[in-house]
Amino acid sequence: MQKLLQLRLDVEEYMNVSMFENILAKKSNIDKNSLSYCVIKESLDCRKSPLYNVSVIVSNDNDLPNHKIAPLLDIKSNKSVIIVGAGPAGLFAAIKLLQHGIKPIIIERGSCIEKRKVDVANINRNNEINTESNICFGEGGAGTFSDGKLYTRSNKKGNIEEVLEIFVHFGAEEKILRQTHSHIGTDKLSFIIKNIRKEILLHGGEYLFDSKVVDFIVKDNTVKGVKIADKGEVYADKVILATGHSARDIYQLFYDRGWKIESQNFAMGVRVEHPQQLINQIQYHSKHPSSLLPAATYSLTCNANDRGIFSFCMCPGGIIVPSMDRPNTMVVNGMSNSLRNGEKANAAIVVSVKEEDAKQFHSYGTLSLMMFQQEIEKNMYIHKQIAPGQRITDFMENRLSSSLVKSSYIPGVESVDMNDMLPKFVCENLKIGFKNFDKKMRGFITKDSMLIGLESRTSSPVRITRDADTLQHLTLKNLYPCGEGAGYSGGITSSAMDGINIANKIIEQWGM
Ligand SMILES: Cc1cc2nc3c(=O)[nH]c(=O)nc-3n(C[C@H](O)[C@H](O)[C@H](O)COP(=O)(O)OP(=O)(O)OC[C@H]3O[C@@H](n4cnc5c(N)ncnc54)[C@H](O)[C@@H]3O)c2cc1C
Structure with a gap:
């Protein structure tokens, strides 16, 4: 039997586990020894003396909600999608594609997280800036060295719970699922991003690090692949462009070629x-x-x-x-x-x-x-x-x-x-x-x-405009502008949601 309790507790009543469990037992009339519970929402009200607003599901037979995500599958189709940029938008798009057995090829100008950490330390220690691997560029994207705040106002743009559950699957603490203003922290983010990579590779996804996309291969206004600086060309059925708001060279490329962009x-x-x-x-x-x-x-x-x-x-x-x-x-x-x-x-x-x-x-x-x-x-x-x-x-x-x-x-x-x-x-x-x-x-x-x-890097000063129905670029078919760099999100969670939305659209278009 499950019951939902809505409680307003002072700090000690909530933070002291024994006190909290006594309150739950009393309010639900369930004996403390057979009580199981799951806090589903928690927020701190500081308008006066701090009080926690807490929603808890209590049960006496352990039938609590669980948070399993759809499993990533081995590749089961001959279709592949290039994802330019391994930030939250790109990585969450890759995860969603693999949940449907579609191969993502992730192309990232920066380095893998292990090397990127050294590059970031070098900025602080030796004043050395690696222009391709730094706080903005590299595996995990701009928010890897961040507070990892997961709060977003864009809750109508996608499924926040799905994003949070994916983070938990890859190693974030379960408490992010219940907190109104949850965060992960730099120390945990790099470990989560490594876990994401391991699982993507395990199921047949591909990563190309230190690989800067400098152009697109376009035929009849349709994108067929990308050109990588000093490394040649890569082809795929579709391309997701998730390069973040610091990739000025990408905006310049669109501008020079006359491909549609807007200022923002x-x-x-x-x-x-x-x-x-x-x-x-x-x-x-x-x-x-x-x-x-x-x-x-x-x-x-x-x-x-x-x-x-x-x-x-x-x-x-x-x-x-x-x-x-x-x-x-x-x-x-x-x-x-x-x-x-x-x-x-x-x-x-x-x-x-x-x-x-x-x-x-x-x-x-x-x-x-x-x-x-x-x-x-x-x-x-x-x-x-x-x-x-x-x-x-x-x-x-x-x-x-x-x-x-x-x-x-x-x-x-x-x-x-x-x-x-x-x-x-x-x-x-x-x-x-x-x-x-x-x-x-x-x-x-x-x-x-x-x-x-x-x-100055609060949001993108340029929008790479996409069609509202197909989510493809307005002038280039098969190209899907995605995330903060395209001007469709701001922050880790909304960028991740946009990545999922784009992947879902591709899956729908392929009828998979
Ligand atoms: C220090 C810092 C702290 C932040 N803190 C928070 C926070 O606490 N909470 C929050 O919600 N947001 C935070 N943000 C913002 C958040 O990081 C971004 O909103 C989010 O990362 C955007 O996701 P994205 O995937 O769209 O782009 P990005 O994360 O910017 O990822 C784009 C990726 O594309 C790669 N790329 C760019 N150009 C190319 C190219 N030509 N070829 C190949 N790869 C390319 C980049 O190297 C990068 O890895 C922070 C940002 C910074 C810099």
């Missing part, structure tokens, strides 16, 4: 770093919040001057990382480990950027916003991977910080006045945003908080 608004700003303890105190409304509580997060947004100003990719207990894919440019992003136990909290605070902001690049047409993004990344470069930094209080007053707060950013930070480096409209709107956020979270503007720039 994105957002730009800085990473803001606070002591995690301060964020905990603000969010949990207490000078000494319970140590049982997780590192607190926030999500802030406001509008001014017809623009959105918002926090993005908040990483509690995390670090700021160098995320450029080429030398002489500055881009940062954030990541956390699964425990989120670092001393700092960082988040992007960004301002929306529109086509009219990139007037000086209008001659580049649909690439004007991309050129603008690239230009600011160059302007923010100081030397090596040293990031420009400023205390938030000094930024608000337009003055250089005479000293900086210790940051989690390993290559080092140098004092600058962001007002001189960032576009004027970004600074003005950031200031409005910070004031607004300080009203919502008293203490947000503090001398103990630092701004570190530049946060």
Whole structure:
């Protein structure tokens, strides 16, 4: 017999297992010794003193839901699909194809995760940037060195549960299935991505690493395969293009060939770093919040001057990382480990950027916003991977910080006045945003908080347009633009969902 319980519990009642089980036994009238249970939803309500909202299925005969995914099959057809890009969009498309016995050939410009880890460490340790294997490029895609947040607002675009269950199948903790704001963490993601590779290879899928796609083989407006730099050509029945939003050479290729693309608004700003303890105190409304509580997060947004100003990719207990894919440019992003136990909290605070902001690049047409993004990344470069930094209080007053707060950013930070480096409209709107956020979270503007720039890779400045019914590119048949780089998703989960959607469409078109 199963029963659904909806509970509102204080932190100790939920986190202390024995206390929690006593409550379940009492509420369900099931003897504690024969009680089995499965928490299906968990969220933390911090509007006042923190309380957990928990939905639990309890049972006295162990008939609880299980979360098995459809198995990957050995290849059973002579059809194959090239997938360009081994990020969440590409990998989840590959998994779905193999669930139907269709061969994926995954072509990735970056390296396998083992080698990629060394390349990423080299950015921090030796200031060496491998332009093909870095925080943006390589097996697992852009979110591999991330907080691994799995929250998405795009729940109408696909099956979130399926994505989460696939992550659990490949090694993520089951708790991600129940948490409203679940995350995986960098330390666990690389292991999961390796498990995905092992199973794809086991069933006959193929991986080509260190293989940059530089062109498509096209006949009568139909894509037949791809050209790989220095490695020749690969042919398949269809091609999924899941190259992420940092593959500017792919956008350039489409532009040069006259294949349909559109420009797309994105957002730009800085990473803001606070002591995690301060964020905990603000969010949990207490000078000494319970140590049982997780590192607190926030999500802030406001509008001014017809623009959105918002926090993005908040990483509690995390670090700021160098995320450029080429030398002489500055881009940062954030990541956390699964425990989120670092001393700092960082988040992007960004301002929306529109086509009219990139007037000086209008001659580049649909690439004007991309050129603008690239230009600011160059302007923010100081030397090596040293990031420009400023205390938030000094930024608000337009003055250089005479000293900086210790940051989690390993290559080092140098004092600058962001007002001189960032576009004027970004600074003005950031200031409005910070004031607004300080009203919502008293203490947000503090001398103990630092701004570190530049946060520019929030979403794609270009969209590779596809047909709404067939999901194929508007001018190139058999090519399926997919994921964040194509402008159809933002974040790990929605990109994975888009990969699954594309694979499902191909399976449907083949009647398999
Ligand atoms: C540091 C960091 C932290 C992040 N944190 C989070 C987070 O916590 N939660 C979240 O939801 N999102 C996060 N994101 C965003 C998230 O990673 C992306 O939204 C997501 O990875 C997009 O998936 P994708 O598969 O569409 O593209 P990507 O993940 O960008 O993958 C594209 C892949 O294509 C490859 N590629 C590009 N061009 C070529 C080519 N010409 N030939 C062959 N291969 C090519 C790239 O090397 C890359 O591996 C973070 C991003 C970064 C950089």
